Amino acid sequence: MGAPARKQRSGSRMGARLTVWASDHGRAAVGALGRLARSRVASIMTAGVLGIALALPAAFLLLLDNLERHAGDWDDGAQVSLFLQADVSPEDQAALAASLAERTSIRRTEVVSPDEALEEFQAVAGMDDALAFLDENPLPPLVIVYPVTGTPADEIEALTAEMGEHEAVDTARLDLEWVQRLQAIMELSRRAAWLVVILLAAAVIMVVGNTIRLAIENRREEIVVTKLIGGTNAFIRRPFLYEGAWYGIIGGVLATVLVEGGRLLLSGPLERLASLYQTGPLLTGLGLQxxxxxxxxxIALGLCGSWLAVGRHLADIEPR
Known part of the structure; x- marks a missing residue:
């Protein structure tokens, strides 16, 4: 018999084994779904717990992502105030502002004359009568520098120190504290969110594991018979793993419905708030990704919980 015939026969055997493997897994998946359907109430309750446990951290992380996206816009508030020497002429003020605006790290600059600063102070403080007794304007000329949005805080601090060494600058002040506080709060919130994710993931694994454990106990006699006729642990384990996967899929779908439903309930007030602040959508959804x-x-949590339960309890069931 030639080599081509042997290759053809080997290929047909491999194809047959692949067909049997796919058929076995298909029957196990469909059978697991059928068992969940027969115990509909218990399955819905377990999947509901999974859905809520998945929805809570997903909603929290989605909220943080939206806040961080808008925090990028709030970074526009980071600015450096350059208080110039009192004898710097308006022409030199404009020249300094123009030269700084040419830097790639600076988005724009703004010159505030002493008269403009005094008018703004009067409007904010409401001390027109007291300020009228001043012989001269005590406020210095000011150049406000707006760094490029998203520039790290340490780079802005280095830029502030560099600009403060200019001969025309008396004092350079960085107005970045609130941005740093916001970034610190966001980082703390993100770490707290991941801690919640870990705790709820452990809870999901335990819930699925306990459910699969009960399923194993309910099918103890069937498992014993299967082992007596030569069924392997891998063969017996397969339908229970698919049950855990189905729980994970149903829980994931329920979590998606809960998260998107909550977002839709909040969409009306959020759109009105966005229109007041003239900004884009304040809360985006999960999206396809x-x-x-x-x-x-x-699915991963469902498989993990079922694998742990089956691995622990299946070995204890042996024919006597």
């Missing part, structure tokens, strides 16, 4: 990630997380 976020939805798929949520479903994948549900």
């Amino acid at each position: 976020g939805t798929l990630a949520l479903w994948a997380a549900g």
